[in-house]
Amino acid sequence: MFENLSDRLDNVMHKIKGYGIITEDNISDVMREVRLALLEADVNYQVVKEFTNNVKEKALGEEVRKSLKPSEMFLKILKDELLSLLGEDKVEIVTNKKPTILMLVGLQGSGKTTTIGKLGNLIRKKYNKKPLFVACDIYRPAAIEQLKTIGKSLNIPVYEEGNNNPNDIVRNALNYAKENNLDYILIDTAGRLHVDKSLMDELVCLNDEFKPDEILLVLDSMIGQDAINVINGFNDKLALTGTILTKMDGDTKGGVALTARHLTNVPIKFIGTSEKLDGLEEFDPNRMVNRILGMGDILGLVEKVESVIDEQEAENTYKKMKKGNFDLEDFLAQFKQIKKLGSLEGLLKMIPGAKKMGLNKVNIDPKDIARIEAIILSMTPEERKKPEIIKASRKIRIAKGSGRSVQEVNKLLTQFEESKKMMKMFSNGSFKLPF
Amino acid sequence: MGFFDKLKRIVNKDKDVFENKDEKELYNKGFEKTRRELSDKLNNLSKKYKKINQDYFEELEEILIMADIGVNTVMGFMERLVDRAKKEKISDPEMLKELIVDELFIIYVNDEILVDKVKYNENGPTVILFVGVNGVGKTTTIAKMAKREKDSGKKVMLVAGDTFRAGAIEQLTMWGDKIGVKTISTKENADPSSVMYKALEEAKKDNYDVVLIDTAGRLQNKVNLMNELDKVNRVIGKLIEGAPHETLLVIDATTGQNGISQAKQFKEITNITGIALTKLDGTAKGGIVLAIKEEVNIPVKFIGLGEKMEDLRVFDIEKYIYGLFSELL
Numbered sequence: 001m002f003e004n005l006s007d008r009l010d011n012v013m014h015k016i017k018g019y020g021i022i023t024e025d026n027i028s029d030v031m032r033e034v035r036l037a038l039l040e041a042d043v044n045y046q047v048v049k050e051f052t053n054n055v056k057e058k059a060l061g062e063e064v065r066k067s068l069k070p071s072e073m074f075l076k077i078l079k080d081e082l083l084s085l086l087g088e089d090k091v092e093i094v095t096n097k098k099p100t101i102l103m104l105v106g107l108q109g110s111g112k113t114t115t116i117g118k119l120g121n122l123i124r125k126k127y128n129k130k131p132l133f134v135a136c137d138i139y140r141p142a143a144i145e146q147l148k149t150i151g152k153s154l155n156i157p158v159y160e161e162g163n164n165n166p167n168d169i170v171r172n173a174l175n176y177a178k179e180n181n182l183d184y185i186l187i188d189t190a191g192r193l194h195v196d197k198s199l200m201d202e203l204v205c206l207n208d209e210f211k212p213d214e215i216l217l218v219l220d221s222m223i224g225q226d227a228i229n230v231i232n233g234f235n236d237k238l239a240l241t242g243t244i245l246t247k248m249d250g251d252t253k254g255g256v257a258l259t260a261r262h263l264t265n266v267p268i269k270f271i272g273t274s275e276k277l278d279g280l281e282e283f284d285p286n287r288m289v290n291r292i293l294g295m296g297d298i299l300g301l302v303e304k305v306e307s308v309i310d311e312q313e314a315e316n317t318y319k320k321m322k323k324g325n326f327d328l329e330d331f332l333a334q335f336k337q338i339k340k341l342g343s344l345e346g347l348l349k350m351i352p353g354a355k356k357m358g359l360n361k362v363n364i365d366p367k368d369i370a371r372i373e374a375i376i377l378s379m380t381p382e383e384r385k386k387p388e389i390i391k392a393s394r395k396i397r398i399a400k401g402s403g404r405s406v407q408e409v410n411k412l413l414t415q416f417e418e419s420k421k422m423m424k425m426f427s428n429g430s431f432k433l434p435f
Numbered sequence: 436m437g438f439f440d441k442l443k444r445i446v447n448k449d450k451d452v453f454e455n456k457d458e459k460e461l462y463n464k465g466f467e468k469t470r471r472e473l474s475d476k477l478n479n480l481s482k483k484y485k486k487i488n489q490d491y492f493e494e495l496e497e498i499l500i501m502a503d504i505g506v507n508t509v510m511g512f513m514e515r516l517v518d519r520a521k522k523e524k525i526s527d528p529e530m531l532k533e534l535i536v537d538e539l540f541i542i543y544v545n546d547e548i549l550v551d552k553v554k555y556n557e558n559g560p561t562v563i564l565f566v567g568v569n570g571v572g573k574t575t576t577i578a579k580m581a582k583r584e585k586d587s588g589k590k591v592m593l594v595a596g597d598t599f600r601a602g603a604i605e606q607l608t609m610w611g612d613k614i615g616v617k618t619i620s621t622k623e624n625a626d627p628s629s630v631m632y633k634a635l636e637e638a639k640k641d642n643y644d645v646v647l648i649d650t651a652g653r654l655q656n657k658v659n660l661m662n663e664l665d666k667v668n669r670v671i672g673k674l675i676e677g678a679p680h681e682t683l684l685v686i687d688a689t690t691g692q693n694g695i696s697q698a699k700q701f702k703e704i705t706n707i708t709g710i711a712l713t714k715l716d717g718t719a720k721g722g723i724v725l726a727i728k729e730e731v732n733i734p735v736k737f738i739g740l741g742e743k744m745e746d747l748r749v750f751d752i753e754k755y756i757y758g759l760f761s762e763l764l
Contacts, residue, residue: 194718
């Protein structure tokens with residue numbers, strides 16, 4: 001699922017990776033790719049429009065700070081916007097009532113009956129509760145047979161009364177559940193078009209009498225732009241509590257996931273991921289976004305960097321860098337910030353393409369940072385501001401004070417000069433980022 | 436003469452493309468919601484803009500994308516339309532409407548003579564295989580087709596080749612009983628090839644005219660299931676020469692861009708001769724068939740316009756475009 005979308009975004013990111021800064025010019029290509037990728041994924045046209053506008057606006061408005069590369073910044077913005085489309089949180093089904101009534105509704109062929117089976121299986125496993133399937137698809141030939149076969153293979157009871165009126169069936173099913181001490185009532189309804197008035201009225205009747213705790217719309221993830229009409233059609237009549245996206249194990253890009261929550265505010269609760277009866281997963285927006293982006297855990301990295309880097313300090317460093325008066329104090333401050341990030345190896349692994357570059361095998365000794373810290377702290381404030389005054393006698397004193405060798409002090413000073421040079425290139429714009 | 440002119444002439448002279456009033460009514464009704472949305476939108480667009488400009492084209496693009504016409508197809512279409520408008524110096528949106536209908540028709544027809552008739556086998560049973568992803572309406576379409584063929588005086592057999600989905604065999608058998616045609620089946624979870632053997636031997640022996648074969652729904656990226664279909668296809672060909680004579684890919688009209696992938700991958704395994712587009716009586720436009728025609732070159736042969744047995748119709752591009760655009764003319 002979503003593979004093609006992430007490929008496409010991958011190409012987009014290659015384009016933006018080369019840029020030092022996001023401008024109106026270089027982002028227009030990228031936005032075009034994002035737009036086509038989303039449209040090809042069947043995301044609603046209006047949502048795509050809004051999404052690309054938001055992303056663009058935010059990307060351009062974002063100042064270069066926090067030592068983040070523009071491509072990382074762009075990814076972060078994409079992620080935030082995708083997340084806000086999908087709804088930030090996992091939304092679980094109601095579980096605190098007995099009996100809990102769940103009703104599944106949807107178009108013909110969306111996968112309601114199979115999903116009922118999977119849902120019953122999940123409820124029993126996860127909550128250790130006893131479900132009952134209620135067969136209310138009184139129209140499709142053999143729909144009841146299908147549910148009974150599924151019930152039998154899961155050893156979950158099925159309540160049916162043939163072609164009787166659905167309200168009567170559910171009423172009797174509730175009694176049956178009470179007598180048999182069952183916790184969950186899962187109602188399978190007939191597939192119907194959202195514009196079929198008489199069949200929609202039938203659902204409204206069920207809703208009026210039994211007030212289900214959950215009314216879940218089962219949606220085929222291969223659905224195109226009609227998705228919004230379908231969701232609205234059912235939601236207007238029934239006040240849906242959630243949707244379930246089926247057939248996500250196909251090669252559909254499943255853009256409906258981005259449409260559903262954003263345009264209707266109905267949360268996605270589950271996704272169907274195989275033909276087997278355990279192929280139902282709880283929907284997790286974060287995981288879905290990472291899957292869409294599929295770019296290592298760069299977002300985890302960005303979040304981590306954001307949470308520990310002191311913005312003000314980074315800003316000051318950046319300004320100094322630009323003016324070229326970056327000194328050993330700043331050098332030390334940077335090391336301290338890096339230290340706050342924890343294991344550097346772990347961080348490197350989060351970088352996309354790290355494996356390709358061999359970065360996953362890099363060993364960084366945290367003691368190195370402690371040594372650098374010790375050396376710098378053994379300097380006088382003047383020395384830290386003007387490292388060029390550090391000559392032989394000062395070097396010996398610093399080495400003694402920090403317990404390191406003169407060679408190590410020399411090495412540090414060389415390193416500092418190197419990074420100062422690099423920073424100058426960076427602020428001149430002549431420095432190309434490695435990825 | 437462009438298609439539009441022809442259509443306009445038909446509408447104005449009231450010389451129907453339809454066989455009778457009932458058929459016209461069915462098309463009108465079946466497409467009502469689809470049409471209302473699509474042609475209303477196009478009409479409003481023409482009213483909104485006095486002259487065509489960038490915004491006009493952007494809104495037009497939106498309308499077409501919303502109809503699920505493939506993204507690539509729409510992008511190509513827009514380029515050609517902008518070009519043609521420039522070349523023919525058209526700035527009035529009213530005039531452009533004609534070009535739009537014409538260009539859409541060109542995508543579909545693509546200079547070919549369209550064969551939309553079912554190819555019948557003259558020396559024995561005609562075998563029609565139905566394939567598609569899960570839940571598109573294969574079994575229901577077969578039932579409707581069986582009714583059509585039976586009503587035209589043919590001896591029809593149904594074959595329950597979906598041995599996987601719970602209740603699928605019962606579903607087809609119930610339809611067979613209702614329509615009054617024989618259904619051949621085996622046990623659930625049996626190898627579908629075995630039921631093919633049983634059915635086709637009987638079809639030859641008892642001189643059936645038409646054999647309609649149901650298969651399990653399968654997502655086109657599932658290698659094992661597609662291999663199974665390959666085997667079924669080969670077994671059928673060994674039992675009756677030239678069979679299957681038609682292989683229809685059933686596609687749900689609500690399907691989005693994934694329809695292209697379905698068409699491509701099913702075509703690799705079987706010789707898809709046409710599409711049966713189902714569930715057109717909802718609000719979905721089924722525009723993806725335009726992209727499928729353009730990119731994979733498979734024509735639509737049947738459309739499902741309602742839940743009744745009679746609601747499966749032979750697809751006719753003129754009637755389809757008439758259904759979509761009659762109010763524009």
